[in-house]
Amino acid sequence: MFGVTTHELGHEWFPMVVGSNERLYAWMDEGFNTFINIYSTLAFYSDTAPRDRGNAIQWARFAASGLDVPSMLPADRVPPPLLGQAEYNKPATGLYLLREHILADTARFDAAFREYIRRWAYKHPTPADFFRSMEDRLGEDLSWFWRGWFYRTDVVDLAVDSVRARTDSTGTSALVYLSSPGALPMPVDLRLTYANGATEDVRLPVEIWYLGNRYTYQRKVPTEVVKVEIDPKQNFPDVRRGNNTWMKP
Ligand SMILES: [Zn+2]
Structure with missing residues (x-):
């Protein structure tokens, strides 16, 4: 009950204020909401690290299954059983990874994410607008991450x-x-x-x-x-x- 409530509240912002195209890029509203839900869930349950979405180990387990499809696919081209992974979990876990562990600087991430929201409120951003806005505010080339995480199904194996x-x-x-x-x-x-x-x-x-x-x-x-x-x-x-x-x- 908490999960669905916190999620649907987020839709007031994504896509109702920041008007991305859900039919083409479901991850831009479902994924962003799910990303923010990681934090509302941590706060609600007084946890320090995500147990499910956002948790790197759960994502690695799914990625290793070979079932992953690109988040960039329109929702009607994703097999229905994989929608939750492709459009919700993967973008959310990716943004959590970016904020906490790639940039490892939550203040920097938040300033860039807020700037994206400010620039694109009441407009219609595409994925490239999100990527460019984030890179512009962060002053950092993240093309390797956008490409690998959102366009492709490459896996991490160091x-x-x-x-x-x-x-x-x-x-x-x-x-x-x-x-x-x-x-x-x-x-x-x-x-x-x-x-x-x-x-x-x-x-x-x-x-x-x-x-x-x-x-x-x-x-x-x-x-x-x-x-x-x-x-x-x-x-x-x-x-x-x-x-x-x-x-x-
Ligand atoms: Zn939703």
């Missing part, structure tokens, strides 16, 4: 293939060999564990994937690296977690 140490006169470096066998790139949150038990967290930006789906991260290290883990907090919808961790053999 992997750490191996780790080597290199010592020279300047000290010891770790070479962390990363790959992205899924077609949807993401920033990489790495946790390095050292032989003395200490850990260090590093964020590598999505731009590391600009030249291909392999990247070698080099870092000066105080002592031997014994473990490297990608996305230890499971914030990203990685469809294959088995390749996310490297342990010193």
Whole structure:
């Protein structure tokens, strides 16, 4: 009962004030509402992280099933059993991922999202208007994300293939060999564990994937690296977690 009430209230804004075309782009009102519902649900149930929509693990499970269809499809071209995923859950989970973990800056996201609402209230935005307005206010190229998440069904699969140490006169470096066998790139949150038990967290930006789906991260290290883990907090919808961790053999 709470779910449907909070959802339908949101339709007063999307699409009734920001008048996107529901027949062509259902995700622009259903998805935006569902995105906002993630937060109203967290507040209503006093939760800190989404259990269902918005939760990266639930999305990764569905994406791995191969049933995903692009959110960009008009609703009448989406098989009815998949409508909830394509037009509600996927755009909502994607915007949650963008706000919380890709930008990892809720104030920046909110300023851009509000600016989109302000610019397009009582008008008829298309997806490109939303993407451009967000990028304009954020000052950031997110074409890789819009393309992978909204137009396509690419999956996130980040992997750490191996780790080597290199010592020279300047000290010891770790070479962390990363790959992205899924077609949807993401920033990489790495946790390095050292032989003395200490850990260090590093964020590598999505731009590391600009030249291909392999990247070698080099870092000066105080002592031997014994473990490297990608996305230890499971914030990203990685469809294959088995390749996310490297342990010193
Ligand atoms: Zn709705």
